[in-house]
Amino acid sequence: MGNSKTVRFKIKRQASPAAKSYWEEFELPRHSGMNVISSLMEIAGNPVTRDGRTTTPVTYDSNCLEEICGSCAMLINGKARMACSALVDKLDQPIRLEPFSKFPVVRDLAVDRSVLFENLKAVKAWVPIDGSYDLGPGPRLTMQDQEAAYPLSRCISCCCCMEACPQFNEETNFVGAAAISQVRLFNTHPTGSALKRERLSALMGDGGIHECGYAQNCVEVCPKDIPLTRSIAEVGGAVMKQAIGDLFRK
């Protein structure tokens, strides 16, 4: 894994959405416990490239640094993953950092992932409660129901599943695994299921669930181990059933 005293980074830079991208190399002293974000912070404190040229600090998204806010997703050695939990000791050098390739670059490693939040609106990913005033407890749930819902509810909206998906591109407009999995979550909630039909309908048209090509990349890159392919299979079945039902109802 390279010289043990230093760590080398190759970082793809891009000044603005329209600008051309280029690579810069950095070399940092190695110390224990480094991760990709702590390395980028260190570069900001001394923004000098490996060949001694002064440059600007690298722009990237980050917030919690404990892999729960979903901010710092990027391509690290070609793989879509969270930068805060990418420990330097476990990475081949030089460590290549690139922005996600399927989302518009804002600057350097920061990309615009608002499409996911738009998709969550489209599939009505919420429980339609009557209001925030006190109406007593919610529906009873068995331990088993809770244990099925909780893993789905841990999605951090990082978009790794979408970046890794071969079907997620401008041609298909595919909604992506994250939003589909949220449909499963809310359709199985006793109150949330009130909007089940609307959610499934939203997954029928252009870019809907049928675009999934079963490559299974999503489930492999998900940092939260969400059973995404199972969500797609279950929701896919429900969409199909509803579509056939609609056909006969016409």
Added chain:
Amino acid sequence: MASNPNIIVIGGGLAGLSAVIKIAEMGGNVDLFSIVPVKRSHSVCAQGGINAAKNLKGEGDSTWQHFDDTVYGGDFLANQPPVKAMCDAAPGIIDLLDRMGVPFNRTPEGLLDFRRFGGTLYNRTAFAGATTGQQLLYALDEQVRRYESEGKVKKYEHWEFLSAVLDSKGVCRGICAMDLRSMEVRIFPADAIIIATGGIGAIFGRSTNSVVCTGSAQSAVYQQGCYYANGEFIQVHPTSIPGEDKLRLMSESARGEGGRVWVPKTPGDRRDPKSIPEKERWYFLEEWYPKYGNLVPRDVATRAIFRVVYEHNLGIDGKPMVYLDLTHIDRKILDRKLEGILEIYEKFVGDDPRDTPMKIFPGMHYTMGGLWVDFNQATNVPGIYAAGECEYQYHGANRLGANSLVSCIFGGFIAGPNAVRYARNLQAAPSNGHFDSERKRQDEINAGLMKAEGNENPFRLWRELGDLMTKDCTVIRYNRNLHQADGKLCELLERFQRINLSDRSLWANTTVAFVRQLYNMLQLSRVIAQGAAARDESRGAHYKPDFPDRDDKNWLKTTKAYFAPDADEPKFEFEPVDTSLIPPRARRYDVAK
């Protein structure tokens, strides 16, 4: 004024989103500003749970008991009526979250499960695995997204609040904010604004807080005339994972589920912890505090760990670390109740805490102090409200675990409707010149930074600030050090004038935003250092070995700092604490209260 007022909410964590929901429900229009997409706010990091005296375990718990635990845990510094109101509202808040679909852990009968947390003897904490904050934030985020799709809420994500716009009479008329991509500085008029910008961890360099928790917004409005209260009360969480870039929280719920804190009795014992026999381990919290054991409040546990490490020299391998041990607990229970935090330890340290005791140490975690607000969550500046960690109201001198989530939501629920009511009665401003002049002032600050030709790197300056504040303004405080620290803060402010932006581009320039935050951090740091120097007693998280006792006669009062623009530094006033409901009594955790 219009019956559908425009309210600006700054910050999209639990407090901000709670306020947004109430305002939208009342028919108000909301502009919601956040540095990050609101779903990525710091509330997402809260782990262990949320307190509410639902009394579902047959223990005879009550909201009064919750209230008493909170006031006692806070060493009687909190005004009591709002704390009581919060504890009374908490069970209803849990029900609401439950209805919104939060996947709280369940009992076999399908009811909400509760666990124990620090500073109480009751199982009062509802939880969703060990990622409760994440689940609560998502539930509120989803409801706000619903309002957004109905056109009642407009989000401004990737925008940074710079300042409030005050008219000639000192009434807030809107905000000045910066687009973090185009770097455009813009004015947004509003009838009232709510600051819900969370904690100030960045002031301490490394903390359990997220990157956005700089306290910059609080500091900005403090410099514009808002009081900042009890700034000296800083919570250092006993159990965090030491790290390069941050101190990762290891939730109190680990102890709530039976985790035990210990060190080897022999200094420098290098054996594998699992091979150290029981009788050669020192479970010091259980020994010193037999009644509460590992679940003493955070300030107490943190000082105990400091004593063991620095006075008894019993840190693991001679380093500042102690063991937090879960290995005696059934793996299935651990996975069901604590998976989220075990995963963090595994990913960032590399060991499985189901097999190996975790190595932990206290880390800066929370500010009890914050913007001064009245019982309606209003600051002293008309039109500026505050809710959540950025205000001071609910936790006194020390916050109990799992009380922050409930205080955020409750605070938002109070602030939102009060802001709407205020706005409905608001008279028009005498003129409109304040908008242009405030934008100009902010534009000039940016222009000045862009031109600065100094030699100080802002990120290195920030590291110095963090080291200084962590050393002198956290667990153990001495007046001499605090005065020196304030002197060094003045030096840092002076060096700030010679700052050099390593990035002068006009697109997504994170350095400009950071430098502005840094200035505000420096100003707020002085409030903390000077407030701590002034308070010659020990109370809750504020501990001075030279004044080891609580001094109700002289110090049962709220510290209120205000910024004196002419002197460019904080001035202090004090106001009495409302103890009308529970008379102050001695606080101890070796015996039952």
